[in-house]
Amino acid sequence: MSDGVEVHVGWTGHSRIDFDKKKIRKVMRARGRDIQKEARRLVAWRALSRPGEYPGRDSGTLWRSIKSKVSRSGFLVRIAPQKTPEMGKDFYPAFLWYGVRRQGGEQGSGWRIEPRENYMTVALDKRREVSENAIKAALKDALIPR
Template sequence: MADGYLHIDFQQSGNVVFDRRMVRQAFIKIGQQHLSVARRLIASRDRSQPGQNPGSESGQLSGSIGFYVPNATSRRPGFMVRIAPNQKRGRGKTASITGDYYPAFLMHGVKRGARRQRRHNRGASGGSGWRIAPRNNFMNESLEHLAPWTRYVLAQALRRALRTEGS
């Protein structure tokens, strides 16, 4: 996603101070907001239809959505936030019994007889061929919905984080 990436280089002179904590706090705020919007998009208790956002039967998918702001190291400054299902403090949490990544099944769908090579499993009438038809990507929808707000929050944080040494 090309528009979801922001990179800024600047030469820091002796009288400019950059406060990393303010930018990291902005990333935490962004992660919390995206998390709540994504959970709200899949909060419907109705059974979802193909192309719609997934419904919530047990709340397991909604509970697995999380965000992670990594700590700064010598190799990376820690200025990012990862927002995804099955994301608990940066470590994945499998939501299905088989250990497979369940949100991928929702987004891409599952064909009938996907593991088998023979196509006789569709039934006499042919059917649609889908066992689980693809659902809407609710994470992309939340990112698109909050993109202007995210840019605004990051710009404000960068503006507050850069200050002259005397002030």
């Protein structure tokens, strides 16, 4: 039979620690906007895109659909293209990412629309280090010993 182990972690000189969620929300909003701007920059050039490239900007619908939203708790930020009324019934950012296969006996390659580069993951990767450092600093700053 083994004996139980009890571990207690305490803060010397402080009876409690407060957490300021406003500081976290502020940083999450700022980092979300930064990644949103990077993703929009990647799809902003006005030209028809080729397979494997970032989608080009024809009407600006995709560019405007990239939104950043912080969760109610403030600990999550979601940056993604959103379905808008301009897109009609289909969510076409998915068609750009996954591509569209030809049906039946149509001529040419197997693709009607070949897949494009994933601009969202590239935008996140470009801003990852700066975002992680800012969030770590905000978490450290949000702890308030009393």
